[in-house]
Each structure stands twice: as structure tokens, then as C-alpha cells.
Amino acid sequence: MTDRTEIEAFASRFEALRAEIAREMIGQEEVVELLLLAVVAGGNVLLEGVPGLGKTHLVRTLSKVLDLPFSRIQFTPDLMPADITGTDILVKTENGSEFRFREGPLFSSIVLADEINRATPKTQAALLEAMQEHAVTAAGKTRPLPEPYFVMATQNPIEQEGTYPLPEAQLDRFLFKILVPFPTLEELNGIVDLTVKPGGGQARQVAGAEDILAMRRVAGEVPIAKSVQEFALRLVLSTHPELPDAPETAKGYLRFGASPRAAQAILSAARVRALTKGRYNVAFEDIRFVAPAALRHRLGLSFEAISEGKTADDVIALLLSHLEEGANAQR
Amino acid sequence: MTHDHSMARALRPARRRLRRGNGRSGWQWGLITGLCLAVALTFLSFLMPIEYRAERAVILVLCCLFLGLATGLCIPVSDARAARAADRNGLSERAQTALELEQSDAAMYDLQREDALAALNAFDARRIPMPGFKHPLRIQAGLCLLCALLLLLPDPQKQAVLERQAFRQELEGLQEKLEQAEDAQRETLSSVDRAALQKFTQALKKELAESRDREQAMLALSDAQERLEAERAKTAREAAVLAEAMRGAGLSEALAALQNGDRAALSEALQNAGTAALSAAAEALNRGNASAAAEALQSGGSALQAGLSQLSGALSAMKGGMKGAQQTGSSGQSGAQGSSGQGTGSTGQSGAGGNAFNNRQGGGGAGQGTSNEDAGYSEGAQQGGRRGSETGRYREKEYERIYDPTRLNASETALSAELERGEGDSAQAEAGTAPGTLGDTVPYRQVVAEYEQTAVQAADRAAVSQAERAWINEYFTYITQEDE
Missing domain, CATH: 1.10.8.80 (Magnesium chelatase subunit I, C-Terminal domain)
Structure with a gap:
């Protein structure tokens, strides 16, 4: 059972996260808020927006302020499931050689699945277990993923050649689908100022994995x-x-x-x-x-x-x- | 954590506000309902006569308004409803959640409750909107206008309403007259007759009050008239029986005087009847026949006495009948004070119905002395005045059959009186011996007087209560009055 201080600290922690992300993310307040809500609630997020709106940067910033292991997977049509889950490789040891499991990019706390709809359904399906059960089964062995664990996927809304729409079963695994709107004039001005000029704001870590898990526990009550x-x-x-x-x-x-x-x-x-x-x-x-x-x-x-x-x-x-x-x- | 109903207390302002809102809604809808009813009433008044329609419409509206207000104020406002209302007006479901979690103890719930209480304490109940005036006001104004227009239109039933009002006034006048007639009768009638008259007049008044139109009132009067006529016919039949009896007793002259209402002639005729008997006796004496003289005197005296007795009863009956007919006939609603045979005598044994009772000379208390049932008294009580003439016939025969032999030869006959006091309760007392022989026919009055004396003496001697003695006295007072 959580105590009062933990409960009362929740809002301030959340506000600190938001404020820190805002140092690198100009505008998009609602997107940031929804992303943080999904993170604390323990869900995966599908970010949809045209290229260049800062989706990947947002996820990267999130991993920075939370100080959680982060990996990025660029989904392409030739991406195979083993490329993301990991695979057994033959490793030479002092006693000879043996197979060792080499973890794929899914073995991070924050996984950025960039342009997820460009991968084939087979590869997309490899994400299902990780997203739902926070585990990966490879070479007949199920391995747990670190907690907290989030999959942040992005996709482009424009139909393009070589894209595969996500199946309903996979879409259902995303807690939120967040639409990233085009920035307003003021926001665009800020983005330009922040990125073009040297010495832009740098987000710092304000919370860790334990904090996120504690916040999730408090929210559940x-x-x-x-x-x-x-x-x-x-x-x-x-x-x-x-x-x-x-x-x-x-x-x-x-x-x-x-x-x-x-x-x-x-x-x-x-x-x-x-x-x-x-x-x-x-x-x-x-x-x-x-x-x-x-x-x-x-x-x-x-x-x-x-x-x-x-x-x-x-x-x-x-x-x-x-x-x-x-x-x-x-x- | 103790739960001290702090939420209920914090919700009190919201509850009060909602109750006021209910009251406002109540009177608004009550007013609308009242106006709808008033419009319906006014519209109905075009189809059928309705008296005081405007006044009634106003009363209807006011009643509905106050009823609606009272209903609205009486509708209970629950805490849950107050919490919902507060939440809708800025509390963001704090109150509802706190109310539902009042019995929980977790730290989160405590915080939530404190948060909700703080929010409720800072909450201004006036933020809860009251029911609006605008929409109901339009409806009310429309209905008011419609009602006023309908009231201003010429009333096609106005004539009928006026006629009904006039008729009602007429009825009130009739009832007043009826009351006056009843009051006038009250002074002169016995208690039983008064009760019968009161019952009759009350029934007539009720029928008149219930009659909605002239036709029904006339029917009620006609019924009353029929009842009155029946009473008159019965009185006439009884008078005819009496006249026949008087003729048979050689009192034709007295009967003629009686029918003419000539007191002097009546007195003279009776005197003549007595003189004729004396003359016959003197003649017999002159012839030296003493027994014939005695017989003549006795028969003359008996005939005279019987005639006087019958005359007295007839006078009483005719007096009552004529009085009733005159009084109620003059008031226009049938007097009929002598409704027959209601069987409510104070001693519980007399069918005390006006004329019938007065003519039933052989009935009340004229027994041999063994019981009231003797001499047909009970039958008279049970059958009441049915049968004024029948009772008279019965009296004449039974009277002679019962009394003559015993009274002629049984001077020491023991008498006993069983005094009935009601069902299943009786007392018996020795009445001593009967007085001596008085002749082969004995006048009723004489028998009654002797009987009374004997009964009173027996009662004084017997171990009976004071109330029972008083009851015996009352009985004889009653039958003596009836006879007179």
C-alpha cells in the first residue's frame, strides 16, 4: 500500500518529466502529456504523423529524462523477426565454441519501432509477445524483458509503396495511438531556434525506472x-x-x-x-x-x-x- | 479513520439548494397543471352548466399551485443526488467518489475524501442551477390567456346556471318550511311521534338536497305525498271502524256530533245514552223486575263506557291524523307525522306508531296480568300500527274473552306480572289479588288504572330495583298518555 507522501509526490514528478521533455520538444503539449500518461500507465504507444515532426526525437528525449535503456529499430520490408528479438550465434570460447543468445533491440526498456508499418506482418508479429507479455521467445526459450518496458512505434499516415498496415491484433496492443499534429507558427519558430542555433536546451534525467514503477503503482489505486x-x-x-x-x-x-x-x-x-x-x-x-x-x-x-x-x-x-x-x- | 458522516454534512448546502429547486419546479408545474384543469373546466362549462366557473377555476389553479409546491418541497434529496449536482458544477466527481468510498480506509481514499470535503466546503451551492423560469413561464402565460379568453366568451349555459341557482334557492325555501313545520309539530307530539316525524322530514330533506333538478325534487315531493296519503287513508279506515263500533254501541248521535266536531252535541249525546239506560232501568223497576233493571243499568253503563273509551281513542287518533295532515299539508311537503308502528316504545314493548298506537286500545298493558304478551299486547308491539283496525278488533274480542269470566268470579285471583326488560332478561313479581267483580265487560281505562295500581303495589312489595320501579311507572304513564 502506498503512503501519502508517495501519492502527493506523483503530480510533481509528472510535472517535472513534462517540463524536462519540453526543454527539447517545442509545442506538442498534448502529445507529450499522452505519451507520459501511457508510460506511467504501462502501455505501448503508436505515434502517427508525417515525417519530420519530431516523433523519434520525442521518444529519444523520453528515454533521456527517464534514464532508461533505449533502442531504435528502423522497420523495413526486409527486416526479419530475429533481427529484433535476437538470435543464437556461435561464439568461440576457451573450451571451444558454443551458441549464445544475442539479444536483439527489443531488450531495452524503451524500444522505438520507427515506421513500423514498413515491416512485413511476420516481423510485426514478432513484437506482439514483447508488447503484451513483456517477454521474448527465441530459440525455444522465453526471456523476460526489463521493467518498465515500452514500445514506441511510429508510422506515416500517407499510403506509400511497400507499407503493410498493422493487423487489428497488433493495433490492440497499443495503449494509445497519438496523432502528432503539424506545429503552429510559434512552435515552428521555437523548433528552428532550438535546433539551428547552437547551445539549445538539453533534457536531463529527472526520474528512473523505480520512479516510474512507483508512479504506476500509485496510479493503480x-x-x-x-x-x-x-x-x-x-x-x-x-x-x-x-x-x-x-x-x-x-x-x-x-x-x-x-x-x-x-x-x-x-x-x-x-x-x-x-x-x-x-x-x-x-x-x-x-x-x-x-x-x-x-x-x-x-x-x-x-x-x-x-x-x-x-x-x-x-x-x-x-x-x-x-x-x-x-x-x-x-x- | 472514523466515518462521521462528514460527507453528508458537507453536502447539506447542495441538498438545500436542490430542495428549493424542487419546490420551484413543483409550483411551476402545479401552476401549469392547475391552468390546464382550469381551461378544461372552462371549456366544459360551455357544454354543461357549471356554477361559479370562474371562482372554481381560480380555486383549482391555486390548489394545484400549492400542491405542487408542497410536493416539490417534500421530495427527499439524497446525498448521492446532491453529490452528482455538485460534481456537475465543478467538483469533478470528487463528491460522488468520496460518497461511494466512505467506508474505505486506504491512504488514497483518505486523501480523496479530504480533497472532496475541502472542495465541498469551498463549493458555493448557488452554482447549482435552479430550474429556469423562461420555458414554464411561456406555457403558463399561454394557458392563462386561453383561460381568460374562454371566460370572457359568452357562456351558452348561463341561463341553465341561473335556473339551477333559482331552483336551489327554491329548494332551500322548501327545506326551511319543512323545518318550521317540524318545529311546530315538535311541541305537540309525543317523543315517539316526534322521532317518526323527524325521520320523515329528514328523509325528505335529504332527497330534496340530493335532487339536481326540478324533476327529481318533484319526484321526492311526490313520494312524500304518497306516504302522507297512505297515512291519511289508514286514519280514515280506523275512523270508519270506530264509527261502526259506536253505531253498534248505540252511540250514533255521539258519532254524528264527533264527526261534526261539535263538543256540546257530543256531550249531550253521551248524556242521552246514559239517560236512556236509566229510563229503561226505571221502567223495569216500575214493573217490579229488579234483575231486569239491574241488567239495563249495567248494559247501559257498559255501553256508555265502551263508547266513551272508543270515542276517546278515536278522538286521539283523529286529532293526530288531522293535525299531521294540516301541518305538513300546509307546508307543501307532506306532514305524515304519524308513521306507523316503529316499535320504539320506552318500555320496549310497544309499537308506538302514532295513529295506530292510539287506536290500539286493547293492546298496551291490558292483559290479564300475567304478561305483556297476553291480550295481544306483544302482537301489537311486533306488528306495530299495521294494523290499527286489526288491533282494535283483536282487542275487542280478546278483551272480553279474557277478562269477563275471571273478573266476574275470581275476586281473589292471584295476579303476577312478568316485566320484560329486553331480550333474555325478565323479572317476575307477585301482584297480589285482583279487585272485585265489575261486570261482564270492563272498560279499558278502568282495567289500566287497576292494573297500574296493582302493578305499582306489587313492585313496591317486591325486591326490585328503583330503576325497575321507575320503569313500571313510566310504562303506565306512557300508555295512559297514548290513550288520552
Whole structure:
């Protein structure tokens, strides 16, 4: 059981992390906040944005402020699973030679899977175990990965030659899909100032692995009122068009809905956010804040939605408003 | 950590605010409901006559308004509802969560509760919005306008309403007259007759009050009139029986005088009847036939006495019947004070129904002295005045059959009186010996007087309570009054 000091220190630690990242990351406050929420909640993150928005830099900065082992994998079509999980290699020893397991880049606390959709499904599938179970099975042996463990994947939204869309099973393993927007004029100005001029800001380490694990433990104890939890669960259920009481939005715009992992993702991330806001309970606003990031990659848009130009975020916004209307009517 | 219902206390301002909101909603919707009902009432008044429709509409509106207000204020506001309201207005689900976790002890929950309490203490309950005026006000204004318009329109049922009001006034006048007639009768009637009259007039008043239109009122009056006529017919039948009896007793002249209402002639006729008997006796004496003279005197005296007795009863009956007919007939609603045979005599044995009772001379208390059931008294009580004439016939026969032999020859006959006091309860007392022979026919009054004397003496001697003695006295007072 956590003590009061640990709980009360949570918000300040989180704020310190954010402030330190902001030294190297100009703008993108919401992206940073969501990334940190996912880190504390213990989830993997899929960052989506056009090239050059600083996705890789963000992850690298995160590893720097947390002082955690970091590895980067550039996914290409010819990347093989053994390239990322590791493999047995023949090593000469004093007694002769023997096979030793050489750990792949997955054996780090923070793994950056750059342009993950460029790898073949076979290689993408090699990430599944690591992402879900924090373990790697290679050469018939399962090896645990260090804790905390995160996979930060990036992908480009533009359809290009030689890309393989991620399967739903893999997408479901990501706690959040964070959209990295193009910076505003002020932000771009800051980026230019920071990178072009010499002597730019350097992020420092402000927390370690133990701190992250402690924060995760504290966040797991944040209470949720029944009505709030029910709201989150109803939101997930409302994404299923096949259910008899599904809203018209889901029936019209969705092919399939979010899995129960989505509900877990929403609630665990909402707990963290509540603490970062100085509250000791989850509020509806926490659910509303994390829901798009937790749901957008778990929904299958219908042809009707695509033809009407609706995005997953639009559908989620419609579902949220539908639920809130119902809740208001009940009050 | 002790849980001292601090959350409930902290939520009190929010609860008060919500209760006030309920009250406001209550009176607003009550007003709307009242106005809807008022519009319906006003609209209905075009289809059927409704008196005081504007006043009733206003009362309806006010009643609904206050009922709505009271209902709104009485609706309980739970802590959970107050917490939800506070959370919606800036507390970010703090209150709800704290309320749900009130029984938990973890450090996180303690912190959460403290946070929620601090937030609630700093919370301004006025931030909870009250139900708005705007929307209900539009509806209320619309309904008010509609109601006013309907009230301003000419009422097609106005004439009918006026007629109904006039009719109601007329009914009130009739009821007043009925009460006056009843009051006038009250002075002159016995308690039983008063009760019967009161019952009759109350029934008539009730029927009149319940009648909604003239037709129903007329029907009620007609029914009462029929009952009155029935009473009159019965009185007439009894008078005819009496007249027949008087004729048979040789009192035709007295009967004529009685029918004419000539007191002097009646007195003279009775005197003549006595004189004729005396003349016959004198003639027999002159012939030296003493026994024939005695027989003539006796028969003359008996006939005279019987005639007087019958006359007295007839007078009483006619007096009551005529009085009732005159009084109630003059008030226009059927007097009928002599409703027959209600069987409520104070001694519990008399069918005390007005005329019938007055004509039932052989009934009450005229027994041989063994019980009230003797001499057909009980039957008179049970059958009541059914049967004024029937009772009179019964009296005449039984009277003579029972009394003549014993009273002629049994001067030392022991008498006993069983005094009925009600079902399953009786007392018996020795009544001593009967007085001497008085003739082969004995007048009723004489028998009653003797019977009373004997009964009172027996009661004085017997070990009976003071109340029972008083009861015996009351009994004889009663039957003597009835006879008069």
C-alpha cells in the first residue's frame, strides 16, 4: 500500500518529466502529456504523423529524462523477426565454441519501432509477445524483458509503396495511438531556434525506472466512481455496431468496435491523468481526454464513414456526445 | 479513520439548494397543471352548466399551485443526488467518489475524501442551477390567456346556471318550511311521534338536497305525498271502524256530533245514552223486575263506557291524523307525522306508531296480568300500527274473552306480572289479588288504572330495583298518555 507522501509526490514528478521533455520538444503539449500518461500507465504507444515532426526525437528525449535503456529499430520490408528479438550465434570460447543468445533491440526498456508499418506482418508479429507479455521467445526459450518496458512505434499516415498496415491484433496492443499534429507558427519558430542555433536546451534525467514503477503503482489505486466507470464502459460498448442498442453513429460509421483492452486502457490512463491534475479520483473529463487516443486505432471505419470523410476521432466525438446526452437525460 | 458522516454534512448546502429547486419546479408545474384543469373546466362549462366557473377555476389553479409546491418541497434529496449536482458544477466527481468510498480506509481514499470535503466546503451551492423560469413561464402565460379568453366568451349555459341557482334557492325555501313545520309539530307530539316525524322530514330533506333538478325534487315531493296519503287513508279506515263500533254501541248521535266536531252535541249525546239506560232501568223497576233493571243499568253503563273509551281513542287518533295532515299539508311537503308502528316504545314493548298506537286500545298493558304478551299486547308491539283496525278488533274480542269470566268470579285471583326488560332478561313479581267483580265487560281505562295500581303495589312489595320501579311507572304513564 502506498503512503501519502508517495501519492502527493506523483503530480510533481509528472510535472517535472513534462517540463524536462519540453526543454527539447517545442509545442506538442498534448502529445507529450499522452505519451507520459501511457508510460506511467504501462502501455505501448503508436505515434502517427508525417515525417519530420519530431516523433523519434520525442521518444529519444523520453528515454533521456527517464534514464532508461533505449533502442531504435528502423522497420523495413526486409527486416526479419530475429533481427529484433535476437538470435543464437556461435561464439568461440576457451573450451571451444558454443551458441549464445544475442539479444536483439527489443531488450531495452524503451524500444522505438520507427515506421513500423514498413515491416512485413511476420516481423510485426514478432513484437506482439514483447508488447503484451513483456517477454521474448527465441530459440525455444522465453526471456523476460526489463521493467518498465515500452514500445514506441511510429508510422506515416500517407499510403506509400511497400507499407503493410498493422493487423487489428497488433493495433490492440497499443495503449494509445497519438496523432502528432503539424506545429503552429510559434512552435515552428521555437523548433528552428532550438535546433539551428547552437547551445539549445538539453533534457536531463529527472526520474528512473523505480520512479516510474512507483508512479504506476500509485496510479493503480486511484478510485473511480461507479458512474464514471460505467461511462467508460458504455463508451466502449457503443463502438460495437453489432449490438442491439448500439447508437446510430456506430451502426452507420463502424465495421467493428473496440475490445475490452480499450476499456482497460481508458481507465488506467484516466487514473494517471486524475493524479496529474491534482485529483485523487477519476472524473468524466479524464475519460473524455484519453478516449480518442485509446479508441481511434481500435475502431474499423465503414465505407460510409470513409466516403463521408469521417475519421475515427469524429466518430468517437459523436459517440461521446451521444452518451453525455443520455447521461444528462437520466439526471 | 472514523466515518462521521462528514460527507453528508458537507453536502447539506447542495441538498438545500436542490430542495428549493424542487419546490420551484413543483409550483411551476402545479401552476401549469392547475391552468390546464382550469381551461378544461372552462371549456366544459360551455357544454354543461357549471356554477361559479370562474371562482372554481381560480380555486383549482391555486390548489394545484400549492400542491405542487408542497410536493416539490417534500421530495427527499439524497446525498448521492446532491453529490452528482455538485460534481456537475465543478467538483469533478470528487463528491460522488468520496460518497461511494466512505467506508474505505486506504491512504488514497483518505486523501480523496479530504480533497472532496475541502472542495465541498469551498463549493458555493448557488452554482447549482435552479430550474429556469423562461420555458414554464411561456406555457403558463399561454394557458392563462386561453383561460381568460374562454371566460370572457359568452357562456351558452348561463341561463341553465341561473335556473339551477333559482331552483336551489327554491329548494332551500322548501327545506326551511319543512323545518318550521317540524318545529311546530315538535311541541305537540309525543317523543315517539316526534322521532317518526323527524325521520320523515329528514328523509325528505335529504332527497330534496340530493335532487339536481326540478324533476327529481318533484319526484321526492311526490313520494312524500304518497306516504302522507297512505297515512291519511289508514286514519280514515280506523275512523270508519270506530264509527261502526259506536253505531253498534248505540252511540250514533255521539258519532254524528264527533264527526261534526261539535263538543256540546257530543256531550249531550253521551248524556242521552246514559239517560236512556236509566229510563229503561226505571221502567223495569216500575214493573217490579229488579234483575231486569239491574241488567239495563249495567248494559247501559257498559255501553256508555265502551263508547266513551272508543270515542276517546278515536278522538286521539283523529286529532293526530288531522293535525299531521294540516301541518305538513300546509307546508307543501307532506306532514305524515304519524308513521306507523316503529316499535320504539320506552318500555320496549310497544309499537308506538302514532295513529295506530292510539287506536290500539286493547293492546298496551291490558292483559290479564300475567304478561305483556297476553291480550295481544306483544302482537301489537311486533306488528306495530299495521294494523290499527286489526288491533282494535283483536282487542275487542280478546278483551272480553279474557277478562269477563275471571273478573266476574275470581275476586281473589292471584295476579303476577312478568316485566320484560329486553331480550333474555325478565323479572317476575307477585301482584297480589285482583279487585272485585265489575261486570261482564270492563272498560279499558278502568282495567289500566287497576292494573297500574296493582302493578305499582306489587313492585313496591317486591325486591326490585328503583330503576325497575321507575320503569313500571313510566310504562303506565306512557300508555295512559297514548290513550288520552
